[in-house]
Structures are given as C-alpha cells and as structure tokens.
Amino acid sequence: MLKNIQEWTLVFTIIGFITIVGNWIGYNIMPTQAIPGMLLLILMSIIGLALGEILPFKIPAIVYISIIAIVASIPGVPGSDYVVKWTSEVNLLALTTPILAYAGVAIGRSWADFAKLGWRSLIVGTLVLFGTYLGSAVIAEIILRVQGVI
Amino acid sequence: MKLWKDWRLHAVVLGIVVVAELIGSHQFSIGPGVILLLPMLYAIIIGLVLYFTPLLKEKQSKSAETLVFLSVSLLMAKFGVNIGPSIGTILEVGPALIFQELGHLATLLIALPIAVLLGLKREAVGMTHSIGREPNVALIMDKFGLNSPEGRGVMSIYIFGTIFGAVFLGLIPGFLATVLPLHPLSFAMASGVGSGSMMAAASGSLVSIYPEFETDIIALAGASNLISVATGLYVSIFIALPLTEKMYAFFIKFRGKKGKVGNE
Numbered sequence: 465m466l467k468n469i470q471e472w473t474l475v476f477t478i479i480g481f482i483t484i485v486g487n488w489i490g491y492n493i494m495p496t497q498a499i500p501g502m503l504l505l506i507l508m509s510i511i512g513l514a515l516g517e518i519l520p521f522k523i524p525a526i527v528y529i530s531i532i533a534i535v536a537s538i539p540g541v542p543g544s545d546y547v548v549k550w551t552s553e554v555n556l557l558a559l560t561t562p563i564l565a566y567a568g569v570a571i572g573r574s575w576a577d578f579a580k581l582g583w584r585s586l587i588v589g590t591l592v593l594f595g596t597y598l599g600s601a602v603i604a605e606i607i608l609r610v611q612g613v614i
Numbered sequence: 615m616k617l618w619k620d621w622r623l624h625a626v627v628l629g630i631v632v633v634a635e636l637i638g639s640h641q642f643s644i645g646p647g648v649i650l651l652l653p654m655l656y657a658i659i660i661g662l663v664l665y666f667t668p669l670l671k672e673k674q675s676k677s678a679e680t681l682v683f684l685s686v687s688l689l690m691a692k693f694g695v696n697i698g699p700s701i702g703t704i705l706e707v708g709p710a711l712i713f714q715e716l717g718h719l720a721t722l723l724i725a726l727p728i729a730v731l732l733g734l735k736r737e738a739v740g741m742t743h744s745i746g747r748e749p750n751v752a753l754i755m756d757k758f759g760l761n762s763p764e765g766r767g768v769m770s771i772y773i774f775g776t777i778f779g780a781v782f783l784g785l786i787p788g789f790l791a792t793v794l795p796l797h798p799l800s801f802a803m804a805s806g807v808g809s810g811s812m813m814a815a816a817s818g819s820l821v822s823i824y825p826e827f828e829t830d831i832i833a834l835a836g837a838s839n840l841i842s843v844a845t846g847l848y849v850s851i852f853i854a855l856p857l858t859e860k861m862y863a864f865f866i867k868f869r870g871k872k873g874k875v876g877n878e
Contacts, residue, residue, distance in 0.1 A: 472684065474618035479685045482628050490635030490653055508694070509687035526690045526810070530840050533694020538701055551695045556821060556832060557652060558635075559692055560814040563685045564654040564780055565630040567811055568661020569623065569670060570678035571777045575662070578777050581770050584732045588741050589774030591725035593782050593807075596745050597816070598790070599720020600804035600838075605796045607710035614797045 465517065472513055476506040479562060487558035501550035508532045617681060623674040630660045639822060641788070650788035650819050658780055686810035693813075693836030700833035707799065711838055714803045715845060721745065722858055730865040740767025743858040746775055747809050749847040753855070775809070783807070784815035791823050798824040802831040806838025808846045813839045 480502045484495045509529055516525030537547045608614045618624075634653035641650045661678075664670055697704060704711065722742055729738035740758070744750040746768050758764040787801055798820060805816035817835035821828050 471616070471618065475681065475684055476688065478618055478624050479681070479688065482624070482631055483688075485628065486631040486635045486653070489632060490638065505688050505691040505695075508691040509684075512691070513684075513687060524843060526687060527840065527844060529687050529690045530694045530697070530836070533691045534697045534701075537695040537698025539699060541698075544698060547695055548699050551692060554692065556692060556814070556828075557654065557818045559685075559689055560654045560811075560818050561634055561657045562627055562631050563682060563689060563811060563814065565627045565634070565657040565661045566623075566678045566681045566685060567780060568630075568658040568663075569626070569665050569675055570661075570682055571658075572662050572665025572670070573672060573675040573679075574773055574776055575665075577773050581773060584729070584734060585741070585770040585774055587732065588725050588729045588734070588738070589771050589778065590782070591728055592721045592742055592745055592771055593775065593779060593812075594786065595721035595724035596718045596807055597783065597786060597804050598717075599723075600714040600717030600807075601790070601794075601796050601800045602720075603717040604710045604714040604803040605800035607713050608707060608797060608800060611707070611709065613707055613710070614799060 465514070468517065469510060469514060472510050473506075476509060480506055482562045483554065483559050486561050487553075487555050490561070491555040491558055493553055493555065493558075498553045500546075501552065501554045504547060504550055505533075505554060508536065617677050617684075620674060620677045623670070623677050623681075626664060626669060626674070627661070630657050630664070633660065644789070646793050647789035648792045648823075649785060650822055652784060652819055652822060654815060654818060655781060655784050682811065686814075689810055689814055690836075693832060693839070696829055696832040697836050700830060703830055704833060704837050707803075707834065710800075711803055711834070711841065714800075714838065715841060715849060716853075717804065718744065718807070718842075718846075718849065719854060719857065722854070722861060726858065726861055727865055730862070730869055734767070735866070736763035736862075737767035737770070739855075739858050739862050740764035740769075741771045743768075743854045744846070744850050745779075745807055745809070746771030747846075748772075749808075750850055753847060753850055757855075775812070779809060779812045780815040783812045784819050787816050787820045788823055791820065798827045799830060799834055802827070802834040803838045805831075805835035806840070806842050808839060808842035810839070 512529030513525045515528040634656040639652045725742040754768040
C-alpha cells in the first residue's frame with residue numbers, strides 16, 4: 465500500500481509537471497499560479513486510488529475520486545472556495561493533452577490488431593460512437609425543453 | 615512496475631505536449647459544420663506515430679497504458695471539482711441527466727441494422743449492444759466466451775474505440791454543434807459516454823466552442839460520465855443486451871426474407 469502511494473505520488477508529480485508546462489504554453493497560466501490546484505488534484509486522486517484498494521466494495525477508484533472532488537467543492541464545505549479557485553487555474557484541455565499523448569503511445573501496440581479488423585468494423589464502430597453521442601444529446605435536449613430549463 | 619522511472623516515455627510525452635500546445639487550436643469549415651483541431655488531437659496522433667520510431671519501444675507503450683489510467687484519475691478530480699459548485703444546476707437538470715443514459719441505446723437503432731445489412735451475424739450483437747468499453751467486454755466474455763462471434767464483435771469495437779474514440783469524439787461535437795440546433799448543455803451530457811479519454815475529448819472541444827458555458831459543460835459531462843460508469847454495466851445486462859437480441863432476431867429474419875443473405 466505505502467509502496468503504491470509512493471509510486472502514484474512520483475507518477476502524478478511527473479504528469480503534473482508536464483500538465484503545468486502545457487498549461488503555461490497553451491493557456492498562458494503561470495506555473496506558480498497552477499501549482500496549488502495541481503497539488504490538490506493529485507491529492508484527491510491519491511486518496512481515491514487508496515480507497516479503491518482498501519475498501520472491500522467492487523467500485524472503480526474513479527468513482528471515489530469523483531465523490532471526493534465533488535464533496536470538497538460544494539459551496540459551504542470548509543475550504544471549498546480555495547478548492548474551486550485553485551483548481552480553476554489548471555485548464556481542462558491542458559490536462560487532456562498529456563493524457564492523449566500517453567494514449568497515442570499506448571495504442572501504437574494495438575495498431576496491428578486494428579489492421580486486422582476490416583472495413584465493416586470501421587463502419588459499425590463509427591456508427592456505435594455516433595449513435596451513443598447523438599442519442600444521448602437528443603434525449604437530454606427533449607427533457608431539458610420539456611422541463612423548461614433551456 | 616516503477617512507471618515513474620520510464621524517463622524516455624515521460625520526456626517524449628513532454629515534447630509532444632510542448633509541440634501540440636505550440637501549434638494551438640485551429641478550425642475550418644466543411645459545408646455547414648466546423649471541424650475543430652485541438653492540441654489533444656495532435657498529441658494522440660504524434661504519440662501514435664512516434665511509437666513506430668526508434669524513439670519508443672514496446673516497453674514504453676506498456677507503461678503508457680497504465681499511465682493513461684492514472685492520469686485519467688487527475689481528470690476525474692478536475693471534473694469533480696466542477697460538479698460541486700454546479701450542484702444546483704445538476705439537481706435541476708437531474709431528470710435529463712438520468713434519461714439521457716438511455717440515449718446509449720440509440721447505438722442499437724443506428725448501428726445494428728447497418729451491421730446486419732453489411733452481412734455480419736452474431737458478431738453484430740457484441741458490436742452494437744453498447745460502446746464496448748471494459749465493463750461491456752467483460753459482460754460479453756462472461757456470457758458468450760472469448761472466442762465466440764459475440765466476443766470477437768465486442769473486441770473489435772473495443773479496439774476501434776481505443777484507437778479512434780478520443781479522436782472521433784473530439785471532432786464530432788464541433789461539427790454537430792454547428793449543424794444541429796441542440797443546446798450546449800445537451801451535448802455536454804452526451805459527452806459522458808463512460809470512457810474518461812472520450813469524455814475529455816468531447817467536452818474539451820465543446821468548451822472551446824462555447825467558452826461561456828465552460829463550468830456547466832464540465833460539470834454536466836463529468837456527472838453524466840459518472841452515472842455512465844456506475845450504471846453502464848447494469849443497463850447493458852438488463853436492457854441493452856436483451857433488446858439487442860430481440861432486434862437482431864427481427865433484422866436477421868427481415869434480411870432472410872429479402873433473400874440477400876441466407877439465414878443463420
């Protein structure tokens with residue numbers, strides 16, 4: 465467990481550093497401004513991952529991480545102002561770029577499998593993603609309009 | 615494991631991020647729609663290309679897989695801290711948030727008939743019952759086995775989603791948002807398909823199009839994704855898979871009558 469926490473901390477420090485550099489270049493946010501928010505995100509992730517290992521439930525760690533982050537940022541919860549203010553200095557897109565860079569390297573290995581898929585899988589796969597996205601958007605739109613929210 | 619020690623990988627990713635962010639975002643129109651190119655799209659493509667150069671080896675690719683999982687944790691935390699302040703909005707749009715999960719069934723309506731039309735048989739059941747992420751793969755494996763046609767089907771969509779999911783979901787919101795008269799909040803909820811990187815790509819490009827809705831978009835995409843992750847498997851077991859079986863039986867009979875391809 466302790467070894468895991470140590471490993472996660474080192475890994476998150478590296479990812480955090482890369483994110484902050486991207487955050488600076490792409491979104492003009494000075495690293496000194498972004499560091500407190502980045503540290504908070506790292507801390508919440510480590511607690512969530514640790515809970516995922518300790519607790520006996522079969523719930524993915526990302527659910528714990530989400531719950532911790534939600535609770536910590538609800539208005540009225542002590543410190544939530546700082547949580548929201550600091551983390552807003554870490555741009556969403558700046559965080560996404562390194563993840564997809566790692567993903568690009570990771571999928572390189574699946575490329576051979578992909579070549580075997582054949583054209584029918586490409587068509588059906590495109591429709592599966594398209595259908596899911598569009599279906600959800602249309603249902604959400606209908607209910608939001610019925611409710612009069614938009 | 616010692617993932618942090620893979621300096622070669624981290625240095626390459628830092629390089630990719632710097633280059634991608636320096637290029638910045640660009641957009642161009644195709645017909646009535648807009649295609650938005652974001653740094654994250656260059657990042658995934660540069661990463662893929664570099665894998666085939668001597669710069670990276672298979673070891674880096676293996677480390678990268680775990681690193682995607684870990685870095686998605688940070689993303690979940692980022693989405694979470696946007697949900698807290700918007701909790702009022704989330705509760706207000708709660709019904710839409712829950713029912714749009716059923717929108718995932720639309721993949722059946724659109725993809726299943728086409729799959730059958732293309733001549734696929736039982737593979738089509740595995741391919742179209744869901745977006746084919748890890749929980750869905752596990753379900754199909756459990757029910758039909760790894761070497762069944764259904765298993766091959768779900769694996770092909772899993773591989774497709776792994777490779778193209780983020781790229782695809784990074785591109786279509788820009789296009790659909792300019793073509794369809796739907797509200798950004800509806801698209802935000804649709805972004806939470808149940809995969810971290812796909813959600814990040816979809817909501818990221820949505821934020822670039824509607825910066826004025828940034829907080830709400832991130833909060834709703836995050837909430838919707840959380841619901842998808844938590845309920846996705848059960849929706850598959852109790853609704854999507856039985857429905858897929860029924861529709862498959864219907865379409866395959868239809869195809870049989872037309873006499874194009876023989877029945878099972």
